[in-house]
Amino acid sequence: MRMERTGICMRYIAAACCAFALFLSAGCAADSGEISSSSENQAKTKCTRTVYAMDTVMDLTVYGDEEILDEAETLIGDLEAKLSVTDSGSEIYKLNHEKEAAVSNDTAELILRALELCERTDGALNISIYPIVAEWGFTTGNFHVPDETVIAGLLKNTDYSAIRVERTENGSDVISVVSVGADMSVDLGSVAKGYTGDRISARLREKGVASALLNLGGNVQAVGEKPDGSAWRIAIADPQSSGTYLGSVEIIDKAVITSGGYQRYFEENGVQYHHIIDPSTGYPAAGGLISVTIVGDSGLEGNFSALNGAKTQVIQK
Amino acid sequence: MKKTRIWIVITALLLAVSGGMTFVLFNQRAAGSIANVYVDGQCVYSVDLSLVTAPFTKEIAFDEGRGSTVSVESGRICISAAACPDQVCVRTGWISDSAAPIVCLPHRLLVRIEENAAGGDQGFNSVVR
Numbered sequence: 001m002r003m004e005r006t007g008i009c010m011r012y013i014a015a016a017c018c019a020f021a022l023f024l025s026a027g028c029a030a031d032s033g034e035i036s037s038s039s040e041n042q043a044k045t046k047c048t049r050t051v052y053a054m055d056t057v058m059d060l061t062v063y064g065d066e067e068i069l070d071e072a073e074t075l076i077g078d079l080e081a082k083l084s085v086t087d088s089g090s091e092i093y094k095l096n097h098e099k100e101a102a103v104s105n106d107t108a109e110l111i112l113r114a115l116e117l118c119e120r121t122d123g124a125l126n127i128s129i130y131p132i133v134a135e136w137g138f139t140t141g142n143f144h145v146p147d148e149t150v151i152a153g154l155l156k157n158t159d160y161s162a163i164r165v166e167r168t169e170n171g172s173d174v175i176s177v178v179s180v181g182a183d184m185s186v187d188l189g190s191v192a193k194g195y196t197g198d199r200i201s202a203r204l205r206e207k208g209v210a211s212a213l214l215n216l217g218g219n220v221q222a223v224g225e226k227p228d229g230s231a232w233r234i235a236i237a238d239p240q241s242s243g244t245y246l247g248s249v250e251i252i253d254k255a256v257i258t259s260g261g262y263q264r265y266f267e268e269n270g271v272q273y274h275h276i277i278d279p280s281t282g283y284p285a286a287g288g289l290i291s292v293t294i295v296g297d298s299g300l301e302g303n304f305s306a307l308n309g310a311k312t313q314v315i316q317k
Numbered sequence: 318m319k320k321t322r323i324w325i326v327i328t329a330l331l332l333a334v335s336g337g338m339t340f341v342l343f344n345q346r347a348a349g350s351i352a353n354v355y356v357d358g359q360c361v362y363s364v365d366l367s368l369v370t371a372p373f374t375k376e377i378a379f380d381e382g383r384g385s386t387v388s389v390e391s392g393r394i395c396i397s398a399a400a401c402p403d404q405v406c407v408r409t410g411w412i413s414d415s416a417a418p419i420v421c422l423p424h425r426l427l428v429r430i431e432e433n434a435a436g437g438d439q440g441f442n443s444v445v446r
Contacts, residue, residue, distance in 0.1 A: 213442055218445050220443045220444075233440075242408060291446075
């Protein structure tokens with residue numbers, strides 16, 4: 001009788017230990033499956049890639065497979081090849097040098113959307129101020145304060161309403177021709193990253209990706225939520241204390257874009273000159289804002305808004 | 318009784334395996350603060366920030382006489398000096414998590430704290446600056 005009771009007792013202990021052991025091992029398996037590759041659950045396989053493009057570093061994280069990242073990288077390369085202001089093979093380069101160019105749908109669409117935003121912000125952001133930004137040395141690294149007369153001269157060629165997009169339908173194709181004024185140059189650098197983020201996000205959703213985070217050089221765009229169902233946590237750098245965070249935002253299916261003049265600047269005669277040029281003056285914006293962060297549905301619009309906010313506070317809320 | 322003994326042995330084995338796995342996984346997490354320095358996508362220097370007891374600097378030299386200085390302290394790393402014209406990498410300051418790397422575009426130099434088992438889910442997923 002006594003023996004039997006001990007036996008039952010031991011059986012209970014054994015069963016409890018078993019359950020505990022199984023619980024432990026199951027817990028470990030689930031944990032490691034989520035952070036590293038897990039072939040049986042492809043949707044949760046975390047794939048990351050670092051891409052140098054558009055004068056920045058892009059970190060792509062996709063819960064899916066490597067092929068999707070290949071596609072995203074190809075898309076980035078295609079867009080850069082069309083939109084680059086410095087690549088002599090790009091459509092924008094051709095437009096700036098020949099003042100008229102037949103362009104792809106991507107370029108035409110981005111220019112049209114950018115012009116629409118130029119209008120909406122009353123020129124607070126202007127895609128034709130590239131020559132002024134270049135004169136300050138922000139595109140070349142040859143930083144200097146330009147002569148006032150040089151800036152005044154360059155400002156005359158920054159009327160974005162002189163940028164024209166003609167679209168004609170030819171059967172099923174749409175032919176787009178863009179033209180600019182004689183001394184004008186277009187630079188889509190202020191909107192290209194946002195547009196690229198929107199395009200990649202759309203492609204990932206088409207492919208059924210439920211979780212992805214794209215950091216295109218400070219433009220963060222989230223597709224869906226994290227695989228565990230929680231929101232992505234995006235920190236905002238503190239502009240006045242390097243290496244620390246001002247706070248964070250939690251996003252699902254949104255874009256977070258920050259712009260500020262606190263990292264890209266140079267000093268001349270003890271004065272700081274930052275890279276966000278006010279198109280109305282040709283000088284660094286003196287709106288009083290150090291850093292502006294916008295959270296929105298579209299990377300393109302956020303890109304614009306953040307830059308605008310940093311520039312003139314026009315759409316600061 | 319014989320059955321019970323078999324169960325005890327199985328249980329002990331399971332416990333040992335689980336305990337071992339737990340130990341391995343937790344150890345991985347503790348040592349999860351590896352910082353890597355990449356030039357042109359190639360890792361040229363690696364340091365475990367959790368093992369740093371005294372601050373030090375490390376010269377990252379690349380061709381044409383260009384170079385950058387990386388400063389390392391316990392749990393954090395930064396680019397403290399660089400020959401690039403824009404100095405954006407230096408102004409980025411210290412990083413102590415895997416949320417975003419320090420980038421020097423002119424030199425294609427990147428300093429990244431690698432994500433560990435705990436970091437990805439508990440920390441920040443990205444940074445805007």
